[in-house]
Amino acid sequence: MRKDIHTDGIPVLCVSCEARHRGVCGALEPEQLVSLAKSSHKQKAQSGTELLGDAERIDTYANVLSGVVKLTKTLSDGRQQIVGLQFAPDFLGRPFKTESDLNAEAATDVSLCAFPKAAVERMMQASPELERRLYRQALDELDEARDWMVTLGRKTAAEKIASFLLMIARNIDPTADPDRDSAAFDLPLTRADIADFLGLTIETVSRQLTRLRADKVISIENNRHIVVPSLSRLEARAGN
Amino acid sequence: MRKDIHTDGIPVLCVSCEARHRGVCGALEPEQLVSLAKSSHKQKAQSGTELLGDAERIDTYANVLSGVVKLTKTLSDGRQQIVGLQFAPDFLGRPFKTESDLNAEAATDVSLCAFPKAAVERMMQASPELERRLYRQALDELDEARDWMVTLGRKTAAEKIASFLLMIARNIDPTADPDRDSAAFDLPLTRADIADFLGLTIETVSRQLTRLRADKVISIENNRHIVVPSLSRLEARAGN
DNA sequence: GGGCCGCGTTGACCTCGATCAAACGGCATG
């Protein structure tokens, strides 16, 4: 499934795009890939780095190769809301707009494959297949955003936490068997980030996590590592 | 601005698409329009009609010609959340998926211009310009969804109501001067719908509306007609 | 007319999650 295409030793679009029908590889002919590759550069950013500021000009697109990127919006008085999480191999960018209205920040250490905006847009003109791929991702992100609207608007704190853990379990390791009933993973977000994602406070997040632990639905090691013995038992608490 | 193209007397894609860079007209050559027109049919639905059920097969797309369509998601215990509102001239449909995971319902009396899914998808293959138009709308809807996530997750009930009224004022009449400071309109939603949109209860919606009225920020006639003497004063309460 | 229904408002009360405050553990630094 993995398509590591190399040009002059540079790995290009080098993620398993097929996993969730995302990313841009697979949409291009080899010679197009090589052409795009020459304008790309690999990029590392450690946790907390701002990748794109609000009201900043967008001049690059990027493929997330590893790690998690959080998209946030902030009200004038500082209240913050995470409006999206991008996992590998998601594509980071906003076509048809030159200015961003949100912040992109590395939630964990992140590696990216960045392209000049112009190169991607030229390639999009040339390859309807690429444009379609990006269109699909936009629609998938829209579906996800709408699912989260339900969580934000109508679920209790306990249900929000359960839903969040399920979402992470599903996204953090796209190669895992989708039919498995147990999972173990490191949380890519701090309690503060989780709170900003779910529209809660850190205290409530902490309390609900300890409650899930007390009820033996999860176990927690080192504050970050989560073990879920039964995903279905967790799902029963997500309120869907 | 208005492009009413008629074929055999049938008005086709007959809305002013340019208004908000939405809809599909303007993206097609006249002969393509005519071809699509032949497969289309105008459709009226009165308030409350379900246009598309959850888990139903999607076999038509439609352009909203007038009225408002609400997109909802429902949890198993009946809690409901509105995840999108479609105004004229928005396009209603979900490419690349055969099954819906949400409900579409006429919030007001609605008129639609419906197309068979297959016809639109054939046209999309033929016209990259049309696909791009739809891609743009998907990105716009994604931006809107993310804005609402902030509202749902981080704003108070009072701020939610103010934000909602502003959104309606901006969308209900796309021809209005964007720089005006006053507005008057009929609410396209019942109190229950507004509650489902904002993640509140009808009682809270009612209380916050009467509070805005008491503070002379709005006036209300017949429960539905809203007059906003100063949009900027309303905006000051939206908490952005 | 009277009764009913759908929609909206208002009041009294309660609960969930926010707020305020304190303390803990890990880790880096002097």
Next chain:
DNA sequence: CATGCCGTTTGATCGAGGTCAACGCGGCCC
């Protein structure tokens, strides 16, 4: 080793918004 910082947990209290209940108003049907 003490010190401080950061992320997290836990406890005590408060309040915004939910819940429950009553009532008002207009339209519709008998």
